[in-house]
Amino acid sequence: MKLSILVLITSLAVALSIGLVNYHFQQSWYYLLISFGVSFFTCFIVFYYLLEKYIYSKIVLIYKLIHNLKLGKDLKDALGEYVSSDPINDVEQEVKEWAGAKKREIEVLKKQEQFRREFLSNVSHEFKTPLFAIQGYIETLQDCIVDDPDMAVKFLKKAGNNVERLSYLINDLDSISKLETGEIPINYVKFDFVMLAKEVMELLEDKARSRGITLSFKEKYTHPAFVRADREKIRQVMVNLIENSLKYGRERGSTAIKIFELHDQYLIEVTDDGIGIDEKHLPRLFERFYRIDTHRSREEGGTGLGLAIVKHILEAHQQIISVRSTLQIGTTFAFTLEKIG
Structure with missing residues (x-):
């Protein structure tokens, strides 16, 4: 219905313009009416066909795709169902809502990416600290194991403490991972x-x-x-x-x-x-x-x-x-x- 009104208004505007131009040169109301009528009829048919075939039908298709895919339907269902009598206005609202949703999704993904980078950095740091300490203690232990047994025992204990810290880290990370995936059952x-x-x-x-x-x-x-x-x-x-x-x-x-x-x-x-x-x-x-x-x-x-x-x-x-x-x-x-x- 609104498509017909749009085409009617457009055709009237074009036909009136052509009629006035014709009147300007011919100075005849007869030719004005003839040119107006022919122009209006021709414009109405052409505009209606073009808008219906190349614009309106595409908008309807876009609207159906956006609306139905938002509802979680597959592509075949989305193409096979018409859900609105006024898709031109509705598609604008749907696109705005969809754009807003996508913007929020992008913001969430950015936060997740930031969290991922921070998490990897933290994991790397938490593991490197005891590993480097263990490495240092072992190197020192190799140098003093014969000359200074008491010092060797001291460094061996420190290395053991850092190994224990690594073990706690791994166990805690494993616990969180299993809790997230449901691998650890909740025994009520x-x-x-x-x-x-x-x-x-x-x-x-x-x-x-x-x-x-x-x-x-x-x-x-x-x-x-x-x-x-x-x-x-x-x-x-x-x-x-x-x-x-x-x-x-x-x-x-x-x-x-x-x-x-x-x-x-x-x-x-x-x-x-x-x-x-x-x-x-x-x-x-x-x-x-x-x-x-x-x-x-x-x-x-x-x-x-x-x-x-x-x-x-x-x-x-x-x-x-x-x-x-x-x-x-x-x-x-x-x-x-x-x-x-």
Whole structure:
């Protein structure tokens, strides 16, 4: 319908122009009407044919392809179905939406590419550091193994420590990879989270005492809190979060575990009163090898994969983890678990 109106208006404009030119030279209304009528009829037929065959039909085809392919249909279905009575206007909207979607996809791909480059750089750095150290210790060991056996033993132990660090790195990377692909199954069982938290606190009590940090469990939440999850993996989550709070907590400070009962979940929080984290770092905190303070992180040890493993374990449980922090006040990690009666 709109195509006919467009052709009609165009034909009228051309025919009127030709009629006026003819009148200018002939000074006759008769010839004006004749030229106007012939021009209008001819233009209407020609324009309608050209627009229909070479423009409108192509727009219809483009619209059908864009619209149907966006819906996930294959090429045959996309070509065989007409879905709009006004494709000229609709195709503009479809193209805008598609262009916006492609722009967002490109932005995501750029971020992924940046993440890939950073990840490869971090992996390379994390592996090179202990490898170069091992190489240096072995070379020194070869020189002093006969002349200075005590020094040789010392360097041998240092090389062994770096081998152990490499082993931790490989195991952690392997764990993350298997969690992502689902190769590590989640063994759901019913257990009391309160008892698990107390076990982890006892496990890390000596490490906390060495830094003068007090581990506490809020008394009002010490009644049983039964959850459905993989007990050993949630144990790993708690160990990683509490160890993280001990590394970056304030000496002679405190780390507290809190449990909040929701409708069908428990919300667990691990809170410290340490140095805190700048807001700009929070979105990337769970990335592999992401370190806020590289120098201090290396002094404290660890692979830089602890929080990434925590995130992947909870995502495998279809649960979420979040973090909030204020500089010089402290940090809180919070995650959910399925509540079960």
